Amino acid sequence: MSVLALESVLIGGRDPDRVAALRDGRPLTWRDFSDAVAGVAATLEPGRRYALIAADAWLFAVALFAVWRADAEAMVPNNALPATLSGLAESFDEALDDAALRARMASPGAPAAARLLDGERCRLTLFTSGSTGEPKSIVKRLRQLSAEVAVLERSFGAQAGDACVLATVPHHHIYGLLFRLLWPLSAGRVFEVSPHFLPEDLLEAAAGLGEVTLIGSPAQLSRLPELIDLPALLSRTRLCVSSGGPLPADAAAAFAAAAAGARRRWRSSAAPRPAAWPGAVKATATAPGRRCPRCAAPSARKARCGSCRPSCPTTRPGWRRTPPSFCRTAAFSCKAGAIAW
Structure with a gap:
């Protein structure tokens, strides 16, 4: 992974x-992201105020960088x-929801060349919940967001490794925005677009992703010990972040006990312990029915494109295969391949 300042994400030279x-x-690739940002940006007016209300985290990120x-x-x-939108009507000129963004992405246009974003001029206005009065605006400059993300990477990046980011918090609040979207985009770390508010969905998603960095709130995380097999979840978790505040003491103790149980499972299980995204399973053959995502070859030995053949796990001993959820889409995915992590 290559860490980039947020100002450089659009020109960082990632594969x-x-x-x-x-x-x-x-999978959604960096090409998908840059093309979508360019397409949406070509339809926007400089100086105009846009309210970002996309429910889809990927579309939200596209809209933010496009603006x-x-x-x-x-x-x-x-x-x-x-x-809420009616009460804030004086604060924006146009709202960008999922449908509006998809329409703008599909509209023809001639996007300008990508450039370094201005950390001082690029701003984001957020609003408080309004639970104690009228919502108050908080302005964050891009350089401030970039500095916060850099601190997160210095503090937690080594522990998170290349584990996929899985979240139970929404992206339209500052903690979800920072931990779930901006930090992964800056670090080049894969993130799951869909939030998992239901505990059973969270456990199922983690099981399919190999290893995860889990982003949750104190209220959400505190309920997990009573609702799911927490050791099973933590056995797939490299890093768990209580975003927005510390866990209560009893919840923290429950997580510590569950983590000890997860370690015991690793030692006693015959299955290999997950080591790092995208899983520590050596691939010895391309699974039936899986094809190269670029040239549609049924196996590495028959691949016709120049990038997937040498990178397929079947021809590179020791490379790690993708987790089952991603393998449904493609089996060619290591660092030098047509789809690279």
Whole structure:
């Protein structure tokens, strides 16, 4: 992984075929991201104020960087309810929801060349919840967000490694925005687009991803010991972040006990312990029905494109295979391949 300042994400020179995110197991690459940002930015007006209300985290990230690239202003309401948007109507000129963003991505245009974003001029306005009065605006400059993300990487990056980021927190709040979207985009770390608010969905998603960095809130995490097999979840977790505040003492003790149970499972299980995303399983043959995502060859030995043949795990002993959820899409995915992590 290569760590970039947020100002440089659009011009950082990352492999365009490298996976940036997963949506229900389907890969979204850096080419997908840069093309979408360029397409949306070409439809935006400089100086215009856009409210970002996309429910899809990938589309939200596309919209945010597109607004910055277009020299427009971005604001994020605390929710997308009609009453909330009506109350903030004086703060924005146009709202960008999922449908509007998909339409802009599909519209023809001539996007300008990508450039370094201005850390001082690019801003994001967020709003408090309004639970104690009228929502208050908080302005964050891109350089401030970039500095916060850099601190997260210095503090937790080594422990997170290349584990996929899995979250239970929404992206339109500052902690979800930082931990779930901006930090992975800066670090080049794969993130799961869909949030997993239900505990059983969270456990299932983690089981399919090999290893994860889990981003949750104190309230959400505190309920997990009573609702799911927490050692099973932590056996797949490299890093668990209580975003927004510390865990209560009893919840922290439950997590510590579950982590000890997860370690015992690793030692006693005949299956290999997951070591790092995308899983520590050596591939000895291409699974039936899986094809190269670039040239559609049924196996590495028959691959016709120049990048997937030498990188397929079947021809490179010791390379790690993708987790089952991603393998449903492609089996060619290591660092030099047509799809690279």
